[in-house]
Amino acid sequence: MLAERTTRVGTSPTMKVAAEAEKLRRQGVDVVDLGAGEPDFPTPEHVKAAGRAAIDANFTKYTVNAGTEDLRAAICERYRHDYGVEYTAQEVIVSAGGKQALYNAAMTLFGPGDEVVTHSPGWPTIVEQIKLADATPVIVRQSAEDGFALHADAFIAAAGPRTRAFVINSPCNPTGALMAEAEMVKLADFAASRGIWVVLDLCYERLIYEPVPHNLPKVLADRMRERTIVTGSASKAYAMTGWRCGWALGPAKVIAAANAIQSHSTSNVCSITQKAVLAALTGPQDCVTEMLDEYRRRRDLVIARLTADPRIRCVSPAGAFYVFPDLSDLLSPDGLRTSADFAQALLDDVRVALTAGEAFDAPGFVRISYATSVERLEEAARRIAQFVQALDRGERAALARS
Ligand SMILES: Cc1ncc(COP(=O)(O)O)c(C=O)c1O
Numbered sequence: 206m207l208a209e210r211t212t213r214v215g216t217s218p219t220m221k222v223a224a225e226a227e228k229l230r231r232q233g234v235d236v237v238d239l240g241a242g243e244p245d246f247p248t249p250e251h252v253k254a255a256g257r258a259a260i261d262a263n264f265t266k267y268t269v270n271a272g273t274e275d276l277r278a279a280i281c282e283r284y285r286h287d288y289g290v291e292y293t294a295q296e297v298i299v300s301a302g303g304k305q306a307l308y309n310a311a312m313t314l315f316g317p318g319d320e321v322v323t324h325s326p327g328w329p330t331i332v333e334q335i336k337l338a339d340a341t342p343v344i345v346r347q348s349a350e351d352g353f354a355l356h357a358d359a360f361i362a363a364a365g366p367r368t369r370a371f372v373i374n375s376p377c378n379p380t381g382a383l384m385a386e387a388e389m390v391k392l393a394d395f396a397a398s399r400g401i402w403v404v405l406d407l408c409y410e411r412l413i414y415e416p417v418p419h420n421l422p423k424v425l426a427d428r429m430r431e432r433t434i435v436t437g438s439a440s441k442a443y444a445m446t447g448w449r450c451g452w453a454l455g456p457a458k459v460i461a462a463a464n465a466i467q468s469h470s471t472s473n474v475c476s477i478t479q480k481a482v483l484a485a486l487t488g489p490q491d492c493v494t495e496m497l498d499e500y501r502r503r504r505d506l507v508i509a510r511l512t513a514d515p516r517i518r519c520v521s522p523a524g525a526f527y528v529f530p531d532l533s534d535l536l537s538p539d540g541l542r543t544s545a546d547f548a549q550a551l552l553d554d555v556r557v558a559l560t561a562g563e564a565f566d567a568p569g570f571v572r573i574s575y576a577t578s579v580e581r582l583e584e585a586a587r588r589i590a591q592f593v594q595a596l597d598r599g600e601r602a603a604l605a606r607s
Contacts, residue, residue, distance in 0.1 A: 213336045215329075222548050226558035236552070237585040239559040239573045242378070244444035244526070246499075248481070249492040252443060255484030259477040268473045271464045272299025272452070276479045279486040280452050284435075287410075288422040295457045298464055299474050299482075303408040303438030303451035307372075308334050309463035310404050310434045310453055315340035319369035322360055326353070326529065326567035328378045331406070340369065344566065349531050352520050353380035357391035364395070370402035375421060376409040379529045379565045379572040381522020383417065389424045397429040404434045408451070411442035411493050413524040414501050422454075431456050441525075442493050443485040448478040500526045503575040503582055510586035511573075514593060526576045529562070533569035535593060544571050554601060555588035 226236050247253075259265070271277065277294040284290050300306040307330070315321055315338035322343045323331050335342040345363050347353040360371050371392065375384040396403050405421055413419055425433040438451035453463060473479075504521065507528050511517045516534035532544055541547045548561040548571060562570030575582060595601050 210337060210339075214333050222552055222558055222561065225552060229552075229556065234556055236556045236558055237577075237581050237588065239557065239575070239577065239582075239585055241574050241576055243446040243576060244441060244496065245576045245578065246444040246496050248444050248448070249485070249488075251488050252445065252481050252485045255488075256448075256477050256481035259480035264476050264480055266476060268476050268479060270468045270473050271460070272297070272474060273476075273479050273483075276483045276486075277452075279483050280437075280454070283486050284422060284437075284454060288420050288426075290422045290426045290454075292454045293457075296460055297452055297454050298460050298467065299450065299452050299479065300463075300467060301449040301451070301471055301474055302440060302446075303406065303436050304330060305467070305471065306436040306438070306451040306453040307331065307404065307406060308337075309466055310436065310455075310459075311335060311338040311340075312466050313459055313462045314338075314402055314404075314434075315369055318367060320365060320367045321370045321372060322363045322368060323372040324355060324360075324374070324377070326377075326380055326562065326565040326570065328374055328406075329564060329566070331372050331374065332566075335372070341367075343368070347380065347382065349518065349520055349529075349570075353377065353382035353529075355382060355384040355388060357388040357395070360392055361395050364399065364401065368399070368401050370404055371396060372404045372406065373421075374406040374408070375419070376413060376522070376524025378409065378525055379527045379560075379562075379567075379570075380520065381525045381527055381529065382520075383413065383419055383523045384421060386418045386420060386424055389421045390428070393425050393428040396432065400432065402432045402434065403429065404436070406436050408436070408438045409441050409525040410437060412497055412500065412526060414497065414504070415523065417523065434459060439482045439485055443482075444496065445478075445482065445485065448475070448481060450474050450478050450482045500575065503577075503579060504528065506579060507573060507575050507582055507586070510583075511589075514590070526574060528573045528575065529565075529567070529570050530573070531570050535596065536569065540596065544569055547571065550601065551589065551592055554595070555592045557585050557588050557592070 277297040281292045311334040317339045319340040321335045332342045345359045434455040440446040519530040545561040560572040
């Protein structure tokens with residue numbers, strides 16, 4: 206009944222707990238939601254003001270499909286300033302979020318017979334987009350013991366004669382890990398020698414806690430500019446998830462092809478959004494620093510609370526706003542068998558919603574978003590500790606009734 210491609214795309218296992226959490230909330234139940242993949246902060250005032258001004262100025266019509274000239278120039282300027290890379294307006298397309306920027310890249314570059322190497326634990330959309338483009342995903346696994354580090358050698362070992370691209374997300378959702386510059390140098394040298402593309406998803410690029418070197422765009426531009434696509438987004442850095450704005454930078458030919466695809470699907474990003482994002486990129490950046498400082502405080506708090514129980518092992522993330530603890534020591538064949546069971550029971554018993562690692566191809570783990578207030582995080586920690594105690598005593602049923 207449905208087109209064949211629908212059989213290749215999975216729906217996310219996160220949906221179930223998220224949908225149930227939402228249902229409970231609508232019933233007035235006090236759910237602590239640690240599932241959100243978006244900032245809890247409001248969009249900064251000056252950005253909202255630019256959106257309002259766009260409406261008042263009747264800037265409410267179609268724009269150029271690839272995005273307004275001034276916004277594309279601002280994106281180029283941002284990357285020149287942040288990374289020292291040079292792109293022109295013909296090498297940028299503005300899309301409905303980093304998600305569409307990545308989707309355009311997949312549709313433009315990947316096809317039947319291609320293998321595309323990406324990493325796990327990782328953001329599920331990347332794999333699904335590869336499949337939607339009729340290509341085959343090849344997965345390189347990272348380990349918690351190693352801080353989820355992304356090693357070039359692992360990607361190189363996974364490459365074969367059909368490898369078309371490496372898709373890398375750094376900082377990574379859900380692990381918060383970064384790819385080191387030296388690793389990218391090695392990977393880029395290999396990719397350049399083999400004519401393999403690198404698609405770099407920098408959605409969380411502004412949310413890196415320590416001033417560590419992370420100039421991956423420059424590494425790629427210096428070695429293989431003609432086979433590099435960099436994607437970014439206003440969503441996380443400027444708390445603008447609902448505005449829907451991301452972008453891709455790459456060779457003019459690819460951007461022109463992405464532009465053609467986008468022109469026959471969604472067309473330009475909302476005109477009002479484009480004005481707001483222009484203000485975000487060109488205006489004061491201290492709002493980003495303020496949010497980052499607050500995320501750091503929350504990250505440290507969550508890790509301290511969780512690891513008070515030695516059975517919860519947790520890598521401190523270098524970027525993004527998730528912790529990704531290993532809960533396998535709390536699972537057992539005759540109790541909660543999987544992290545998905547754990548997430549469901551946690552919601553049922555103490556009304557804490559988080560995302561099971563299964564969603565990121567990492568059973569045994571859960572993703573906790575700390576894009577929520579310190580008060581709610583403290584409350585979540587209290588409830589999780591209560592839940593684990595009941596689990597230890599075999600008193601879960603009592604907890605659920607209490
Ligand atoms: C790793 C990663 N890349 C890209 C995106 C795309 O976000 P947006 O489409 O809101 O820009 C997300 C959103 O969650 C993400 O986690």
